Amino acid sequence: MSSLLPAIAAELALFAAVGFLLFALDDLLVDLLYFTRRLWRHLTVYRRYPRAFASRLDAPATPGWMAVFIPAWDEGAVIGDMLRTTLERYGTSADYLLFVGHYPNDPKTTAAITALRDSRIVPVLLPHAGPTTKADCLNHLHAALLDEEAARGRLAKAIILHDAEDVVHPLELPLFDALVLRGGAVQLPVVPLIDAASRWIGGHYCDEFAEAHGKELVVREAVGAAVPLAGVGCALNREALGRIAAYQDGRPFDADSQTEDYELGLKLGQMGLRTLFVRIPATAGSPAMVASRGHFPGSFSAAVRQKARWIGGIAFSGWDRLGWRGGLGERWMRLRDRRGPLAALLLLTGYAAFFLFAQLWIAARLGAPVTWPHEPLLETLLVINAVLLTWRVAMRALFTGMTYGLAEGLRAVPRLVVGNTIAIFAAWRALKLHLTPGPKAWDKTDHVFPREYRA
Template structure:
């Protein structure tokens, strides 16, 4: 009986993993082909760009939206570090806080700089993050009217982000060519959480090093990460006009992800940019920050992402147009099925281990596997090996060999978090979606705090 269950679960999991692995392999091949083609054509005629090309770029008023609920512990340090780091002459930081969050409001007021604009959004919190952003948009319209000028772009950052000095110059250079520009997100290594916090380093190294590159290459819209991204003021105004003055999707747990796809559907160009700080070096112009360091907070965050993208995205966004768009929306929404396959695979592994242990203790050996299942498991194992190597290579490229080796066992941690997050996301979806901002506690990098 145990072997029969183990065989059925193995067949189910292996068949699903094979389909996902072939899907990932196609993405890898497109990425490799693109790298080779650019090396043989573009980079033979042009010098690869780096942040040095941004010298002297300073056009347009940039406005940064920073929504804040219960962020008294980090918002002051974040604002001071941002003011010190941004190498750009004309920008404003609009920081939205709630009227019942006196501690956060006080921390914002302690940063006495005219570029910091504290915005009491006029309601008790927490509402949703999208609601806070929509109220910041209303505040921007008021500021523009009062000052008699219009922003060139709106940049999104969170209260724990460590900004890059050159990002506003990069946005100023590109925002006229695209309605949306997204920079890579680079999680900071947390020595206190090498396993849970570290798995974010692995996932973002691969997704923002490869997947978004291919996504843009095949013509699919770039979803926003909610940080390190710029939205052209005209594009944001178009979206606001089509949505009754509220450009951010108030009923979504992933309003940032949706905004990129919705702007792409309006015909705006969406752009993902990996610009090296120095050509030939791994560091890029990016948004950095700490990610959740405990199992509970990681599950909560992943559940928000999974619920907003996979469960709600079907109804809210549809499938778009063009094979590239449909392909990547399918990839975005496979998380719940992946969680089921992972659970089946781990249960099957547990059952097989029990059978092998029983054999070691003297029980009869399990019956041989069928030829078809045996080959399916071998092929899946081969593709899994390729997947592990790709993950390790991208992590090592971004963080060094040590973190690259750590990424291998951390895949198991990520899988466990994915399974737990899928369950939580399903429960939230069945209850009707988010009712308020389900945020996690944040920390700001101590070495940059002032």
């Protein structure tokens, strides 16, 4: 037994180390492409053209009205504040309507919506009880849009997607108006709000989105891969959405999907339409970007449920539904998207190996006869991985710090462990749900609308 446990620990560590090395090299390539692109743009583009700001964009040559889709199930606590704040921030000068989907068996949400008597709000009561899927709700909003377009005698220019807890930016509407006809869709960064009551669970979303929407989507666009939509803070070209609807019996959102937003962005790419990922400061002299903000789950169970839906929809169902189409850049990014379950397995294996080695070290310190295995390959891999891990932690802290400041950048370092733990449990839940037969309902989490943003 004294030699068996060290051997098991060494094999687990070797498996994890090889996997971590491959993932780390994959991430390092993304980092190198990002910084190379940033340097190139600094030396070329920004020397020839002035930097753009959302407040200074030219008026669009083609005017039009905007439709905002807001699906809601069990959102009675937040939907009223969200709608009031959105109306106040969008203002009265723009031409838009808020289409808000709700269910007949959700009286609190219905009451909160109908209490706001504003002609810019279009409540859409679904014909069946909820919850179904978010995509199903969006399809009914699309049907209501068709009725509105018929009544107006003209199509909308764009469809904007938001969730019931989102804090919209006052400049996002003119920004979408100016850019949406340049491609199939426009995606703004998503910036989770800091929750003082959940610095570690809720805070890990801040770290992940700071890096994903500060770096990874930029690289994704640069290598020619389709940019997935986040489901919030994005505007869809009306013509492009109509083309997708025509391919899917009039339903642009796949009601069987748990990640309809992610899939929609990839479908636009397959049609040869670009999704513009736009990181643009609101005003000159301010680093703050035009972005969609909101609180993310603050409890461990809620975070696991949400992450499980993402992993299930992207890694498991996405493999079957979307396949491996596209060029080299597209296939590389799809591989990165779908590595979540394997990453969780590697993390679990790595933590298990660490735990076993810790137990063996304690036993040896207490005088137990422990035979330590001598594995030159494992020792070399551990050294290399330690260097790459240091770089990875530095990148996470850097991007979080650039978005939220030094204090949150430092907190991002220990929050990596929190995120890893959530990922392990989420991958297991996603696998169980994926193997469970039958349609998947809207597995949403409770939301909170921030007091400081209420209208």
